[in-house]
Amino acid sequence: xxxxxxxxxxxxxxxxxxxxxxxxxxxxxxxxxxxxxxxxxxxxxxxxxxxxxxxxxxxxxxxxxxxxxxxxxxxxxxxxxxxxxxxxxxxxxxxxxxxxxxxxxxxxxxxxxxxxxxxxxxxxxxxxxxxxxxxxxxxxxxxxxxxxxxxxxxxxxxxxxxxxxxxxxxxxxxxxxxxxxxxx
Amino acid sequence: xxxxxxxxxxxxxxxxxxxxxxxxxxxxxxxxxxxxxxxxxxxxxxxxxxxxxxxxxxxxxxxxxxxxxxxxxxxxxxxxxxxxxxxxxxxxxxxxxxxxxxxxxxxxxxxxxxxxxxxxxxxxxxxxxxxxxxxxxxxxxxxxxxxxxxxxxxxxxxxxxxxxxxxxxxxxxxxxxxxxxxxxxxxxxxxxxxxxxxxxxxxxxxxxxxxxxxxxxxxxxxxxxxxxxxxxxxxxxxxxxxxxxxxxxxxxxxxxxxxxxxxxxxxxxxxxxxxxxxxxxxxxxxxxxxxxxxxxxxxxxxxxxxxxxxxxxxxxxxxxxxxxxxxxxxxxxxxxxxxxxxxxxxxxxxxxxxxxxxxxxxxxxxxxxxxxxxxxxxxxxxxxxxxxxxx
Numbered sequence: 001x002x003x004x005x006x007x008x009x010x011x012x013x014x015x016x017x018x019x020x021x022x023x024x025x026x027x028x029x030x031x032x033x034x035x036x037x038x039x040x041x042x043x044x045x046x047x048x049x050x051x052x053x054x055x056x057x058x059x060x061x062x063x064x065x066x067x068x069x070x071x072x073x074x075x076x077x078x079x080x081x082x083x084x085x086x087x088x089x090x091x092x093x094x095x096x097x098x099x100x101x102x103x104x105x106x107x108x109x110x111x112x113x114x115x116x117x118x119x120x121x122x123x124x125x126x127x128x129x130x131x132x133x134x135x136x137x138x139x140x141x142x143x144x145x146x147x148x149x150x151x152x153x154x155x156x157x158x159x160x161x162x163x164x165x166x167x168x169x170x171x172x173x174x175x176x177x178x179x180x181x182x183x184x
Numbered sequence: 185x186x187x188x189x190x191x192x193x194x195x196x197x198x199x200x201x202x203x204x205x206x207x208x209x210x211x212x213x214x215x216x217x218x219x220x221x222x223x224x225x226x227x228x229x230x231x232x233x234x235x236x237x238x239x240x241x242x243x244x245x246x247x248x249x250x251x252x253x254x255x256x257x258x259x260x261x262x263x264x265x266x267x268x269x270x271x272x273x274x275x276x277x278x279x280x281x282x283x284x285x286x287x288x289x290x291x292x293x294x295x296x297x298x299x300x301x302x303x304x305x306x307x308x309x310x311x312x313x314x315x316x317x318x319x320x321x322x323x324x325x326x327x328x329x330x331x332x333x334x335x336x337x338x339x340x341x342x343x344x345x346x347x348x349x350x351x352x353x354x355x356x357x358x359x360x361x362x363x364x365x366x367x368x369x370x371x372x373x374x375x376x377x378x379x380x381x382x383x384x385x386x387x388x389x390x391x392x393x394x395x396x397x398x399x400x401x402x403x404x405x406x407x408x409x410x411x412x413x414x415x416x417x418x419x420x421x422x423x424x425x426x427x428x429x430x431x432x433x434x435x436x437x438x439x440x441x442x443x444x445x446x447x448x449x450x451x452x453x454x455x456x457x458x459x460x461x462x463x464x465x466x467x468x469x470x471x472x473x474x475x476x477x478x479x480x481x482x483x484x485x486x487x488x489x490x491x492x493x494x495x496x497x498x499x500x501x502x503x504x505x506x507x508x509x510x511x512x513x514x515x516x517x518x519x520x521x522x523x524x525x526x527x528x529x530x531x532x533x534x535x536x537x538x539x540x541x542x543x544x545x546x547x548x549x550x551x552x553x554x555x556x557x558x559x560x561x562x563x564x565x566x567x568x569x570x571x572x573x574x575x
Contacts (some may be wrong), residue, residue, distance in 0.1 A: 005239035012205035013329075014321055016189060016239050020198040023229075023555035081467050082194075083452070091395060141563045148185050148567035149547075150410035155388045155543035160415040163392030165370065166538050174393075176517065177284060177367040177525075 027136030031084045034133055037126070038076030038091060045069025056119055057112030058105055068098065085141065088134040095127040186575065187241045187325030188554040193231035196242060196555045199544060204321065204329035209256025211332030211525075214248035214267065218346040219323045221554070221561050221571045222354060223380045224447070226497045228314070229558055232472070233447060233498045235298070235314040244271035244311040245354045246323025253333070260334040267337040268353045269323060269330055273309040276335030287520035292332055293318045303457075307520065324554060326575040328358035338527045341535065348534055350572065351385070351528035356541045357526040359385025359445070362494035366441035368393040373439040375399040375430060375484075376416070377477045379407035381446035381544050381570045382494055384414065384523040388539055391415045395441070399433060401426055404453065406567040410544070422453070430484050438486035447495025448473035458503065465502065472499030482509045493518035544570045551575040 006015040045052060046069035058065075071094055079087025087128040102123060105116035156163040189199040204213055208521045218520065222245050227233050247268040250261050261267070271447055274281050275291035276511035292309035293299050295318055299306035302316060309331065312322020340349045363386050368374060374390040376383050390398045391414065400411035401419045408418040419429050430439055452459045458476055465471035481491050482505050491514055509516075533539050549557055557571045 005237045008237075009209065012207045014185070014187060014201040014204050014241060014325070016199050016201050018200040019189075020186075020200070020552070021190070022191065023196045023558055024194055042500050054535070068198065077467050083463065083467075140559075141565065143565055145566060147405040147409075150406055150546075150567075150569070151413045153410050153543040154413045154415070155384070155539055155541065156391075156414070157537040157540050160391065160413075163388070163538060164415065165392070167389075167392040168370070168394040169534070171393070174364070175367050 004027040025136075025140060027133060027140055028084070030129065031079060031088060031131045031137055032128075034091060035076045035079030035084075035087060037072060038072045038079060038087075042069045042072030042074075042076055045072060054107055055112065056102070056116045058116070061101075064101065068101075071097075085134065085137050088130055088137060091130045092127065092134060092158070095123055095130055098123045099127070185326035186551055188243060188551065188573075189268075190228060190236050190242055191238045191241045194229060194389060196229065196558050198552045198554055201241065201325070204327055206252060206254045207329065208331060209254040210332050210334050211254040212250050212257060212261050212330045212337075213252040214246075214269065214328050214330060215251050216246050216248040216323055216326055216328055216575045217266075218248075218350050219243050219325075219551075219573050220245035220350060221324070221573070223382065223555060224313075225558070226562055227448060227498065228312075228498060229562065230449070233314055233316075233496075234321075235316040237319070239314060240312065241321040241323075241325050242312045243322035243324030244313055245350065246311075246328060247340065247350050247353065248323075248328065250333075251327070257334045261337060265337075265340075266340045268340055268349050269309055269311065269328065269339060270336060270352075271313075271354045271529070272520060272523055273318070273320065273331055273336050273442040275332050281335070284522055284525045286522040286524050292336075297395075307457075310520075313416050324551065324573060326551070337351065338524070338531075341531065343535055344531070345542070347545055347572070348540060349531075351381075351544070352527050352530060352534075353523065354521065355381045355385050355544070356530055356539075357523045358382050358494050358521040359387075360389045360526050360530060362386045362443045362445065362492045363389035363393055366390070366393075366443065366490050366492050368395050368441060370394050371396050372441050373397045373399060373430075373434050374441040374443065375401065375439040375481075376411075376443045376445055377401045377481065378445035378447075378495065379411045379418075380445065383407075384394070384410055384544050384569070385541065386443050386445055386494065387411055387416045389412045390441075390443075391504075391532070392538060395553065397425060397433065399430065399439065404564055407569060410569065414543075420453075422455075426480060427484050434486070438484050438489070438507065440489045442481040442484050442485045442489065442491050443491045444477045444481060444491070444495045446477045448475075448497050450474045450476040462502070471502050473501045475499050475501040475504060478504060482512075482514065485514055487512040488514075490517060491517045494521070546570050547571045550572055552565070 049065040187255035273292040278290040289308035309318030402415035
């Protein structure tokens with residue numbers, strides 16, 4: 001993208017020669033990755049609920065899978081926004097729902113229990129990633145240390161008392177200039 | 185040279201980029217000696233304002249020394265001059281500039297056609313603030329090309345340090361304009377929502393302009409302590425009801441003058457359900473800005489009062505109670521700052537010791553630490569209020 005953008009910049013304007021380290025950290029990237037994963041999985045659940053239900057031996061649960069798809073998309077949008085932590089937290093809640101839904105499907109009476117078991121293992125793996133990403137993002141974005149007091153920073157070298165109304169001495173009856181009448 | 189470059193949402197890098205060159209006779213090149221991260225840079229960091237492109241250099245608060253001038257400067261600047269660069273690029277010749285409405289200069293936005301379509305009519309070109317306002321490279325860099333430099337500069341008296349002068353380019357005149365356009369009377373209560381750098385400057389300006397009481401609203405303890413140091417009564421909106429406290433401070437009548445120094449990213453909180461709805465709408469692109477502060481100001485402002493908006497809004501807001509505003513006869517004043525309208529007066533006030541804007545600086549770092557400092561500033565870590573970067 002930067003290469004394309006460089007090509008469109010006017011002659012003489014600075015162009016990127018070499019890129020430095022990004023403000024995006026690995027935990028930001030993991031969070032974003034999980035957000036895109038949510039969107040992808042959500043779309044698949046919405047559009048292919050029948051096939052997923054068949055593959056997992058969960059016939060009759062198609063509507064539930066679609067609802068989970070909508071939930072995944074909402075989580076994905078939230079995770080890709082600046083409120084990443086809320087998005088990741090919602091993903092963990094969703095993971096727990098997924099696990100609770102998949103557990104009965106790994107019982108002996110489900111002929112597709114192998115597939116269901118594989119899906120359960122995947123969900124548990126992703127849950128671990130969600131927990132790691134949530135922890136890392138929370139640490140990264142949290143306010144650390146005791147707040148400093150800036151009670152000595154008045155900005156008035158002669159003190160607040162002397163500053164009160166000081167500008168009125170030379171602006172006794174000022175008013176905002178009209179946008180059509182002010183003369184620079 | 186090194187520069188802080190936007191590569192995408194939350195992705196700023198300190199890149200090596202080619203040096204700027206004189207492109208027009210009215211250009212000058214400055215060697216940047218100090219620059220700062222502004223609260224409105226965070227709107228770009230979060231990609232809330234459209235029309236940024238990967239490779240754009242950030243920054244619109246900067247000052248430095250002139251190292252090269254174009255042939256059309258006509259002696260108004262020379263090599264070695266120390267200048268602050270206003271964030272608005274002004275031609276000084278168009279009808280708006282002549283009226284002092286510098287932030288809506290009709291000439292300097294080189295993407296005028298795009299701005300005409302989006303805004304109805306173009307506004308001035310801005311440094312480092314999207315291609316909607318010209319796509320001009322910003323000043324978080326070692327060197328900067330200043331277009332229309334014969335008009336777009338503020339000469340710095342030798343008596344002022346970089347730290348005292350730097351904020352003449354944006355946050356000091358922005359806070360001053362916000363308070364000035366309130367037409368403050370000696371009997372007024374002036375309330376400032378948001379105690380970030382612009383809010384802090386607005387507090388000092390309201391004090392200088394003689395308000396009876398100045399009230400500052402925020403939730404960050406260090407910001408509130410700085411506001412209190414500047415003479416404000418403070419309200420932590422996480423601890424108490426803003427409406428109740430303001431009514432209590434004004435004998436139930438409400439404040440005469442209200443200043444929104446928050447803008448489009450107001451805090452989202454469970455205790456303010458409208459902010460949750462705004463955030464949800466923002467995520468699915470049904471609303472671009474979160475106008476909680478505007479709603480609160482309209483509700484609490486005294487009938488006949490003035491609402492002043494220096495906080496940046498980018499597009500569409502929902503559920504603004506216009507009926508309430510109309511029936512209460514409120515006056516709205518807003519806009520990007522007409523920096524040069526105020527700077528001569530403000531330089532004099534700094535020189536006379538009426539105000540020293542350097543009080544707001546909490547972090548001074550090398551330019552190469554800029555990407556990290558964006559995050560520190562965004563997350564309000566380490567009691568950060570204002571970051572100055574040294575190239």
